[in-house]
Amino acid sequence: MRGPLAVALGILTAIGGFLDAGDLVTNAVVGSRFGLTLAWVVVMGVIGICVFAHMSGKVAAVSGRATFEIIRERLGPRAAGANLVASLAVTVLTLTAEIGGMALALQLASSVERRLWMPVAALAVWLVLWRVRFQVMENVTGLLGLTLIGFAVALYLLGPDWGELARQTLQPAVPPSEGAAVYWYFAIALLGAAMTPYEVFFFSSGGVEERWTVKDLATSRLNVFVGFPFGGVLSIAIAGCAAVVLLPLGIEVDAMSQIVLPVAQAGGPLLLAVVIVGLVSATTGAALETALSAGYTLSQYLGWSWGKFRRPAEAARFHVAMIVALVVAVGVLMTGVDPIAVTEYSVVFSAVALPLTYLPILVVANDPEYMGEHVNGRVLNAVGTLYLVILVVASAAAVPLMIVTEAGA
Amino acid sequence: MIAGDLIDVEVRDADGERLGYVVDLRLVLDRPPEAGAVLAGARLHGLVVSPRTRTSFLGYERTSVRAPWPIAQLLRRRHRGSFLVHWPDVASVPSLDATRRGKGAIVVLRRGFDRYDPALT
Amino acid sequence: MSTGLLPEPDQPGRVVDAELHLLDRQVLDVDGEPVCTVDDLELGAVGDDPDIDRPLAGDTTVVVTALLSGPVLGGVVGGRPDSSRRHRIAWRYVTDIGTAVHLGAHGEQFSATWVERWLRERVFSRIPGGRHDPEADE
Numbered sequence: 164m165r166g167p168l169a170v171a172l173g174i175l176t177a178i179g180g181f182l183d184a185g186d187l188v189t190n191a192v193v194g195s196r197f198g199l200t201l202a203w204v205v206v207m208g209v210i211g212i213c214v215f216a217h218m219s220g221k222v223a224a225v226s227g228r229a230t231f232e233i234i235r236e237r238l239g240p241r242a243a244g245a246n247l248v249a250s251l252a253v254t255v256l257t258l259t260a261e262i263g264g265m266a267l268a269l270q271l272a273s274s275v276e277r278r279l280w281m282p283v284a285a286l287a288v289w290l291v292l293w294r295v296r297f298q299v300m301e302n303v304t305g306l307l308g309l310t311l312i313g314f315a316v317a318l319y320l321l322g323p324d325w326g327e328l329a330r331q332t333l334q335p336a337v338p339p340s341e342g343a344a345v346y347w348y349f350a351i352a353l354l355g356a357a358m359t360p361y362e363v364f365f366f367s368s369g370g371v372e373e374r375w376t377v378k379d380l381a382t383s384r385l386n387v388f389v390g391f392p393f394g395g396v397l398s399i400a401i402a403g404c405a406a407v408v409l410l411p412l413g414i415e416v417d418a419m420s421q422i423v424l425p426v427a428q429a430g431g432p433l434l435l436a437v438v439i440v441g442l443v444s445a446t447t448g449a450a451l452e453t454a455l456s457a458g459y460t461l462s463q464y465l466g467w468s469w470g471k472f473r474r475p476a477e478a479a480r481f482h483v484a485m486i487v488a489l490v491v492a493v494g495v496l497m498t499g500v501d502p503i504a505v506t507e508y509s510v511v512f513s514a515v516a517l518p519l520t521y522l523p524i525l526v527v528a529n530d531p532e533y534m535g536e537h538v539n540g541r542v543l544n545a546v547g548t549l550y551l552v553i554l555v556v557a558s559a560a561a562v563p564l565m566i567v568t569e570a571g572a
Numbered sequence: 573m574i575a576g577d578l579i580d581v582e583v584r585d586a587d588g589e590r591l592g593y594v595v596d597l598r599l600v601l602d603r604p605p606e607a608g609a610v611l612a613g614a615r616l617h618g619l620v621v622s623p624r625t626r627t628s629f630l631g632y633e634r635t636s637v638r639a640p641w642p643i644a645q646l647l648r649r650r651h652r653g654s655f656l657v658h659w660p661d662v663a664s665v666p667s668l669d670a671t672r673r674g675k676g677a678i679v680v681l682r683r684g685f686d687r688y689d690p691a692l693t
Numbered sequence: 694m695s696t697g698l699l700p701e702p703d704q705p706g707r708v709v710d711a712e713l714h715l716l717d718r719q720v721l722d723v724d725g726e727p728v729c730t731v732d733d734l735e736l737g738a739v740g741d742d743p744d745i746d747r748p749l750a751g752d753t754t755v756v757v758t759a760l761l762s763g764p765v766l767g768g769v770v771g772g773r774p775d776s777s778r779r780h781r782i783a784w785r786y787v788t789d790i791g792t793a794v795h796l797g798a799h800g801e802q803f804s805a806t807w808v809e810r811w812l813r814e815r816v817f818s819r820i821p822g823g824r825h826d827p828e829a830d831e
Contacts, residue, residue: 228792243717297827473827474826474827529639576773596711599715602704611784613757689701
């Protein structure tokens with residue numbers, strides 16, 4: 164145990180999952196349009212990711228095998244290959260949004276054109292991947308990301324009608340201004356974001372990076388049950404801020420800068436500064452998480468040597484994969500597309516990746532040849548199976564809903 | 573020959589009746605180890621044949637793996653009627669030509685072959 | 694599993710299923726370093742030259758002669774990947790079959806790792822920090 168820093172992996176994983184640039188905007192969009200009527204989805208997503216991240220961490224600690232190794236092993240080259248392509252698409256789309264977000268922050272701080280900052284941001288990410296020790300990386304980004312608690316503070320300072328927020332949360336209904344299809348489209352997008360597959364790839368591989376063994380099962384559990392609820396609470400707080408301030412004014416969020424309006428209103432420049440530090444470090448943390456996840460998934464599928472605990476030369480193809488991911492991200496950004504808008508298409512790829520990721524985790528967590536006495540108990544299996552059914556249904560509905568609602572427009 | 577020449581291939585009996593597909597190769601480590609080897613040699617003991625599907629058992633061919641219950645049930649139902657045929661009961665395997673083309677590959681079993689319980693523990 | 698099947702007699706050695714226990718598993722070398730995945734298995738008649746590639750049936754005793762690596766996508770596209778593009782790891786190097794397949798030799802000696810070695814020696818060793826041990830104290 165390393166004191167409070169022992170949960171840094173869980174915090175960083177959750178930040179990358181719940182509070183990456185795309186999700187920050189989605190949370191605020193949802194709050195400004197639906198209030199807290201979709202908060203139940205975030206709660207559901209937190210429970211789901213806790214259950215499966217717990218299993219993936221347990222498999223990594225007991226058997227030493229990271230999640231994409233077991234996906235390949237159990238599903239075979241074809242189905243695992245389909246998952247690889249879909250997961251890499253989600254991961255690289257998110258990485259693209261994060262590099263774009265970092266460049267935007269640098270532009271705001273310097274008033275130098277954003278496109279000039281994109282390669283700089285990518286280079287900075289690469290330097291951390293190349294040089295910085297895994298534990299230092301997760302501790303710094305995890306700790307700085309904690310400043311996002313500023314959103315919860317802002318919500319408290321805004322002094323909202325708590326009864327009304329509670330009613331929206333506990334008795335959700337589609338707001339009269341929105342159609343049911345749009346409501347369900349955002350519900351699926353939020354569930355997919357909360358349970359996005361690169362979280363388990365990163366978490367389980369991070370466990371291997373930290374050389375977890377059976378003795379670290381408690382650490383794994385602690386990371387899961389602190390990290391993801393933290394991410395979920397902040398995700399709801401961001402939506403809450405937008406619901407309290409922007410919804411009554413009829414402002415629909417369409418850019419990153421609008422997310423912080425409620426914070427400035429509630430807490431003034433000091434809280435705003437704190438939250439901006441949080442946004443920058445969350446975006447950077449998510450960039451590191453997604454770049455590493457791209458390297459982890461490809462290396463584990465193909466049996467390459469991987470991990471930041473090795474010298475870069477001893478995991479050469481793993482580092483090449485991450486460099487290629489960063490180059491692709493910068494290349495996409497250079498075309499001038501809106502980096503946040505590209506993450507909307509993640510929903511399509513998640514529909515393929517989610518069931519093909521969580522099914523093998525659930526199956527292997529029950530395999531005594533991997534887990535010995537640590538196989539899943541009945542409750543974990545019941546919840547895991549239920550979520551698998553929910554994910555299959557949500558995946559099947561995702562693409563039709565996306566087309567019908569024009570991606571929630 | 574490689575394992576991929578046999579796995580997923582259609583299986584027929586001596587009269588040309590389709591019996592299913594090869595879903596796994598059963599190996600027994602009972603050959604004397606080669607010079608310098610630690611592990612015994614792996615003998616091809618038989619083929620696991622599933623009547624309706626080429627998809628995998630996902631590990632549920634082992635009787636010790638039963639959870640989660642709905643997934644185990646689903647896979648066992650898909651693979652109901654599976655059997656193990658011992659290697660000496662295999663009359664012919666796909667020609668190299670058929671495996672290269674990836675089409676028309678079949679495994680034919682000897683007349684009077686025996687069906688064994690495919691379960692592992 | 695169902696009725697009408699003969700009971701399988703006890704076998705004189707460990708029973709392993711190719712798909713379940715070997716194929717698609719990670720191969721680790723004697724130091725636990727990743728080598729490749731098991732993409733296929735080479736099967737041969739006892740006493741045959743390993744270069745002979747021929748179909749074998751029940752009248753011949755067949756053994757696993759090697760683990761094969763790459764190209765994994767050959768099997769995805771359909772048809773059989775060309776044997777010249779596959780890397781062999783002879784069965785005699787296998788020391789244990791668990792959640793990974795363990796070898797009793799160093800990964801460097803197998804052709805399956807040539808891309809990794811080439812990148813390491815020709816490219817990564819020349820980039821500053823390429824040989825830096827991230828776990829060492831700064």
